[in-house]
Amino acid sequence: MAKIRLMIVDDHEVVRLGMRAAFELESDINVVGEAGNGAEALAKINVFMPEVILMDVRMEKMGGIEACREIRSQYPQVSVLMITSYPDDEAVTASIMAGASGYLLKNVSRVELLKAVRQVASGQSLLKTEAAKKAIAQMTNLANHNEATPADGLTDREREVLALVARGYTNKQIAEALYLSEKTARNHVSHILEKLGLARRSEAAAYAVEHKLTQPKAQ
Template identity: 80%
Template structure:
């Protein structure tokens, strides 16, 4: 019987201790290491080389989903099993897209936790069909967007706002430049980020420059 080498990643020490205790009496599962966030896990993987990483979704510095994406890219042989305190459809979908092999809630019983780790170790995925389908649908949307003309679905006003974001304007400055209320300017920025599939203003600025969406200065 081969031993499953497990790494536990959670930003709460008490949670890590509890999980470690759940595996201590299992002859086929060995906890080889711990980490308090995704960045620390990535730094420790070369030392511990686990077969499976049991990882919290939400952590400071680097969350589980971002870390999962990096781990699956750098160490495709390692399986990641996500675990969280709260059910969240978006987080499940994001976990699937990041390459996670399973998703659990922290209120599972010890027996269910052990079963999940062994299932993932045997090569099985621990994901509900609807979660996988949502991930596939989201990936199709992303793929379709990648084939569209950059910024093509932005309105003329949103293009103006994007240009100002790229030039470092704050919402207040955008509002003053375009004779809008600050709330309207903020809403435009939010809609732009959503349409472009971005999460930060800095990303929008880079996108605008890379795709030549900036009009010449007057």
């Protein structure tokens, strides 16, 4: 029987080693490679050819949600299983919209982790029904807000910031990318949420994807 080709992506080497150890004795799972962030994972997919990627949500350079979105777009045959240290409804929703097949906490038992990888590899989704319903409801609400809060009111700079928010950038990463102070980046995000009538970054990211605002406005 062919082994499941698994890739582990986490920015902490000790965590990667621990997760690799959890699979070492399994006859049906082969850890084909590792990466320290989303950008590195994207660069290595053609080398390792994984079937499943176990992906940390929060990482420097490129976070797991942005990387998941890119991977699912470029390599739809690859399943992504998100894993994180803390429960976060916004991250669950964003993961669903990015195309993840599952979402786990790092304190999950070894048995549960193995089961999750096998289920995802077989094509099953591990996302809880309530989380999926929440994401769908969120997208519906955003669509209903379209006429009342048009994105036309955003400045070109705010569109640039919104595009980066949709890609999972933190305020610090936005500041670095656009050569701003972190405070200015945070203010831009606040203004965007206010103009769009939204409350959370994940809602802004969903709005950007739904309304094709993931690229800055053309000059």
